[in-house]
Amino acid sequence: MDEECVSLLPRVCDVLAASGSSLPDDTSLEKLLDWFSAVTKSGVSLLEVSPCLLGFISSVVSSRASESSIISFALKLIGLVAAAEDGFRALQETSVLDLAFDPQHWREEGLWEDPCIRIGWIHGFSTMLQHRQAFSFFVRADSIKPLLQLQTDTSLFVASAASQMLTQVLMFCHPLSSGFNETEVDNKSSSSSITGLKCPNATESDHESAAVVTEILEFLKRRMLPKEPSQLHQSQQILKLLASILSQAGPSLQNKLLLTVGESLEELVASNYSQLTRPLMDVILAGYSSVGGDVKVPDPILSRLLSVMLNQREPPDLIHAAAAFLCSGHDNRIHMEQSAGILLLPVDIITSLTLLEGNFTVKEHQLSMMEQLKNKTSCVSMICISLKYIPKITLMAPDCRPCPPASVVGAVLSLLRLCSGLSPPSVAGCVTVFRNVTGSGKVQKCALEALSALSSSPEVKVMLVEVFTLLIEYLNHPDSDPTVLQKSYQALLKWIGVCSNLSSITNQLKQDLTQVVRKRVCDMRWEVRDSTVEFLGHLAGLPACSTEDGGVCDISQYVLGGCCFTTPLLMEALHDPESYVRASAISALAQAMRNSWRQGAVPTKEQAEIVTQLLEILSQDTEGFARRAVLQFFITWFSSYPSCTSSPLLMQSVRSVLLQGCADLDWEVKVHTLDLAELLMDQAFLGQHGYTKGLESHPAQPHPYAVTAKQAYTLHTHSGTHTLSSDLDGLVKQGLLSVLLSGLFDCDRPVGLKACRLLIRLKDALLLRPQDTTDAGKTDPGLNCELLSQGWAHEIRNVLGMEDRTSGTDAHTVTINVCDLVKCLDLEERLDVLTRSSDHFYNSPRSLLQDILTAGSAHAQQDSQLKEEVIVDCY
């Protein structure tokens, strides 16, 4: 805690204690607590550094005028202070603890009703419970009773916090290390459960623990069964708590727990409350998950409960239970098979495909399932859950799964056909059920996602043609909504991507696909056009596939006919009215052309035309997305092309890109421009003495921003006989220096930071170059640059103090040696400032304390002057 903060704290405490109304910013108190927590975590005693906190706590807790938010804050602060034993003792001596954690006191004050007080009470207590003394205080104050009550509080937040604390209390009483033997447990708990535990009277504390455990377990047992449907919420809460305890409890506690509540659980499972299916499964699975160590087999109660859940519930509950079990990944063959069968049943019924032949246990549910499927809401919900987990079934061991994965794919395809009305319902099925899924966008989306996921299942590649056919039909469907189309494209990509051999795709299918893509790229809806363009880009980015003649071919080439089909469509999309589509088209073009770049092909006339259009977009497009994509295009080109300098078109356009990019309004475009500048530098200097690549010079911080390039670029550098000076001269002519210098003074920190790093590398390279290779010390005419009197150059002239020197003469342009310039800019200090975000002081504890103080005085002023109140409204 820095000294200034310590000196500010007493005044801050006064402001907080005195503020009748809450602070103008509701986040201040939480941020203050964050800071106190961090201080405590670093091992510093809050009371020692800042004794004023004790007075603050006492005055807030005992004052009748305190705001509830301030009281809540004080309760949490008490918890933090009392988490250390000396802090606890200090608070106890002032008797503030008894008052603060007595719910009755807050009830009498009429404040317990306010959820923020209850939350403060729980958080305070929970933070405090780090040592035995605090626990004894908790027990003696009989706080377990209000805590148990809060577990079913009307506020979600309070109830959840109470649940967490109850688990914490149980774990405190029954640490993981305890074994089956109760005496042993007790001995251990008194010596090893909690850090720093020093109990003056071990037996007493054992009794305390035992009493608390019993009280909690009895509470669980008592409240678990709902006496009437209105109490279901309470049962749900109890089950949530139970699951949380079971997942953390050791074998001893788990055993005890199941012995106490086992019967109630069985009764609850038998009672068939649909709302309790998920929480019940969570409880059972939490019990299953904690099986380990010495205990190999789950408790027989758990096995029994699971069997009932997977056999004797209503179909929607069965589906939920099966999904939960399958998801948990437990290795229990019988239950796995059972779950898989249940999950396949709805699809089996709707598609009339025999997925579950011979599975009589599951078939028992067929009739009831059929009845449920007639209800639209439950039909859609069950099918969607079923579809979500179907891909998992195909990944089960072959002797476990109910049917071959290809049949599952076939069933999903049938379902998709039914949904979109592409095929008539089968005679064996039920009309009402068909009606329920026909046209359901929700089912279509789930089925398409399942189809995507199924692409990586074993033994399914034989279905490729069928999948391809259906997806093209979907893409062609006039009623498909944009999300369905997007998911169809995604599924298609997945299937194409995993099938290394696409020879089974007939020419007709390919033709159909090209037609539908041609149609969709002109769709009315931008969402559809964008998904189509994205599809083209992703397709072009897929690795090569093998063809029918055993050769290897570019997938996009094979499926769509390659660039001659794709490029014109994408060039058209460059003029799309929606910027998202334009940006996607530019990215897709880069993907489509990457291969030809890699091969070092000479740019065609078409490419020259694309470059012209892209430069136009960079200079004129009103949207950042498109302009950023242009930069990415050139970065990809530059990094893929084997010999950049041999392509005049590339080098020319790079110069224009740098010039325009550094003057852009969007800082991310500028950062990308600097990325391109970095590539130029790497290409020119790599191998030169003193020059390091970006990652080598800053290994700890490769790039802290979200705009990092998606792939690492490897550059093809030259190994010619150029000197650093001649290379730099070339770069200055390319406009690199202007880019770096203008970036350095940019108002957006990421731009300044990137530019500063690059300039440091440039400086290092210039200063560390061997003396004999250049005419060091002499003015090298190639190493000069000109500074205007405007914009960034003006800033540099200010920094260098050049205004005075040049005044009177030619003030408009100043020529300066690059070497001198980079030396004078004090780049290292600048880097230090830029690396630390502005947050390091605007969001620092000191700044927070100052803000609270000024807010306090502003508040007081407002009261006296009736100045316009700053009201939080919207942003």
Add this chain to the structure above:
Amino acid sequence: MPEIKVTPLGAGQDVGRSCILVSIGGKNIMLDCGMHMGYNDDRRFPDFSYVTQNGRLTDFLDCVIISHFHLDHCGALPYMSEMVGYDGPIYMTHPTKAICPILLEDFRKITVDKKGETNFFTSQMIKDCMKKVVPLNLHQTVQVDDELEIKAYYAGHVLGAAMVHIKVGSESVVYTGDYNMTPDRHLGAAWIDKCRPDILISESTYATTIRDSKRCRERDFLKKVHESIERGGKVLIPVFALGRAQELCILLETFWERMNLKAPIYFSTGLTEKANHYYKLFITWTNQKIRKTFVQRNMFEFKHIKAFDRSYADNPGPMVVFATPGMLHAGQSLQIFKKWAGNEKNMVIMPGYCVQGTIGHKILNGQRKLEMEGRATLDVKLQVEYMSFSAHADAKGIMQLIRMAEPRNMLLVHGEAAKMEFLKGKIEQEFSIDCYMPANGETVAVKTNPSVPVDMSVNLLKREMALGGPLPDPKRPRSMHGTLIMKESSLKLVSSEQALKELALNEHQLRFTCRVALQDPHSDSETLHRIYTHLKSLLKGYTIQHLPDGTVMVESIVIKVSSSAEDANAKILLLSWSYQDEDLGSFLSSVLKK
């Protein structure tokens, strides 16, 4: 009894981030999905684990509805849909769908710019999220599924802001989002049908305030800008890319025109161009005056307002600059502020709220010395002004909306607890309806009494008419007897005969019987006669018959007498009645027992 449940995850007794869960008729809807700009960690987003755990949001929620493009109403949307995972439909109006991604992108850039945060949604995520959005037209009923329908109404506040009427069966809820009941320079006033929802969920930012006319604030703003310009100062107005910026641009443009002022006005970001494009595109969403003048001159094509270049900040002489972001916490607005802060002739006007941890917050609280990078201190000498132009309904406006919609219950969100409490009292007093103000995480359950529409058979109606009843009148409800048949999700009230016919069932008569033991020395027939006489005197107006077969009948109730074989004085009375005469039967048995 069915109930509607409302749980705010945000905006419950606060003005932070709006996110309200509504459960109605088995459907779960999320109203708004806002973020809190005051936090720098996950606390800025609502905690969706309270909705449902393990990424089951798509299974749980039927839809998400976004009321308008402000970040405290839509800022968490990409986080929810792309990072937590929600694949269901998201509804917002056309302008909101167009403008929302601009602001989300703007906010993403500021966040990443300022702190270099990487654990944040990306541009791609914003786009993917927007692809899930289904646009709404005003007053058009959209069927989310077979049972759930929504309808948007004009809310004023900002371009594209909407109130939504959510209906499942006969239960309904209206959510206002932020709204404004008085038209302003470019937007109209909120309006809604008399839809009588079960609950009206209303914002209450200005719950206790009667706002002065916006004209006054505008005049004040222009006066301040003018004075500063006149004395050769520079005026900085930090804004977010959209919304208030356009409003103030129109204001200054008109003023410059009228006063023939020459000082330049600049707008610092390229975003405006797109923003203005949308204001032009959605001209139908603006107010009547703008729509009318649009034919002669487009209000959003500014003659005096030019694009800003950073070198202009050093130009001598007066100027006005709109720069982003609005809280002076990064980027262009902060850079200009630093340049101009030292001159007392200059002025900064903050037209919106600033969260803690920003320079905007500091200077609004009166701090005059600011710490800067590299241990430097900045002396703030320029004039600092705060002007609220936010367009929220004040107390009067909220009451006006209640009168318009006539809700059965009222629920206040998006306001401070103390102010809500005051308004709650007023509402309950004036409208005699319950008013709730749940805190975040608290659930309000309102019992509804939905009317279930039932088809009535013509025969039953005819029979009722034949009995001389009045003609059916929707304003005068009355009870009718019949058999309710539920068939293929429709309900029908028919006569019992018709029900039997339709369902192909045989009629079964249900009769209740009862034995009453009594001591009577007379013969069985005499006892029966005595009973007959007694009942005749007791029950006036009932049909009572003494039948020759040795029974007495009171309506459908049959009474017989038999003696015990052992004791002739011990008589057993046998009573039997049909269910229609259940009351009378019970009454008779008790009379005879006495």
